[in-house]
Amino acid sequence: MSRQQEELMSKAEDVADQVLRHGKHVLPHVARLCLISTFLEDGIRMWCQWNEQRDYISATWGCGWFIGTLFVVINLVGQLGGCIMVLSRQQVPIACGLLWGIIALQTIAYSILWDVRFLMRNLALAGGVILLLAESKAEGKSLFAGLPSMGENTSKTYMQFSGRILLVLMFLTLLRFEFSFLHIVQNLIGLLLIGLIAVGYKTKLAALVLVVWLTSMNLYFNAWWTIPDYKPMRDFLKYDFFQTMSVVGGLLLVVALGPGGVSMDEHKKKW
Template sequence: MSGLSQHPLVSRAEEVADEVLRRTKTILPTLARLCLISTFLEDGIRMYFQWNEQREYMDISWGCGKFLATMFVIINLFGQLGGCFMVLLRWKVDIACALLFGIVCMQTVAYSILWDLQFLFRNLALIGALLLVLAESRQEGKSLFAGVPTLGDNKPKSYLQLTGRILLVFMFATLLRMEFSFMQPLHYTEQFLQILQNVVGSVLMLLVTVGYKTKLSALILVVWLTTLNFYLNCWWTIPGYKAMRDFLKYDFFQTLSVIGGLMMVVSLGPGGVSMDEHKKKW
């Protein structure tokens, strides 16, 4: 990949990315956290306004009775809203992430997401984004003795960043489209663009996963995924009485959370377990 790193276009793109980071370094972490918790915030608010509908859905789906169905809604309501405010205020972030992680796991089982790969992959990506928030909250390891420097990297933080990057890939797996038809010549252009989108997206995903040109790759993915999200999941254009509005709204905020995770990658960098870090030792 050394040839890629020396390419003038890549070098110029890295300069642009560095300039963007310099100009946004004070607001990028906050914006990343806000985007990341957006899906939990929206779902918590939805639990409040759709209290009866959610209770009835759980009672009918699981036959668990009104009490357990009500408890499910209460846990989702206060757990998600509480976790969101804790993350935004940077107060007990580890507890907040554990709380939101528990909500994701509970919803995965309650809504039978385990049997739907697309929803399961998106929840895994959401967990990856939470791990990146947890990594951001961890301070570099302190020496046991004042004035004595620590040796080595903060390994837990590095592994959190690595796992978070890997899990974010699952979101992009749900965006890859494999619908090809050779019976409709008029659609050749659309098919070519679709293939191009899949290839470019897959390459960028791979670069983020292994931690090569990480900040640049993640920044491109932020722009690309944001564009796709506002184009494909424009729920605000759908009338409120149509069920499609809720589906698009769900997709929009989940994707926004993963965009927040990618912003966190841009802000934090790849961490110790990455090709970018190992290149410094060569």
């Protein structure tokens, strides 16, 4: 990297640090809200489309009315209950377990396991939930400052690493393999950003830029509120919109928490 590039990168990091310094008290709350938004929306949808969801599961799996109803109840209670626990900061590890269970259940029930694009999105969502758990461990540690960690730092470090790696899968699903100059530039910049986040180099800056990028793309491509209620496309766009918002929330947690011990940023401190 040339000296001019290093100076430019340093200035960009200074701007990012200023933004984070002014928003450090708000950022974690916004990150959590964004991250659980897809679960919150889906839980509300289960309530509003109770009969449709029950009948879909019953018809798809031939499991009958009772199992279909049980599926809707588990999704409704698990998602809304988990969201309330996360936002109130009560029993967050249990809430994360509930949300992971919902991701696994829906991956099987909706046959997402065989669709690479949607599977990668669900894995990215699971990565965001891992970061929620890592954040709760950081909060727990701060309550008992000065006491031995009993290996807690190690588990938190690897959770941050695995959550970070899973989050970048979302952006891979947004790459557009069209041979136009604009798409090639978008793909190259996107791959550079997710590469930086994956290895943990200039992580906060890269994650912050990717947050702006994903949010802009989400508002442009998934503007579900512009589609009339009676069109099926509205539900598809809404699904994509809130899943992307959840990954944005995960990236904001990366910004708030940092990359963790398994990262180039952390190793640079030891050089």
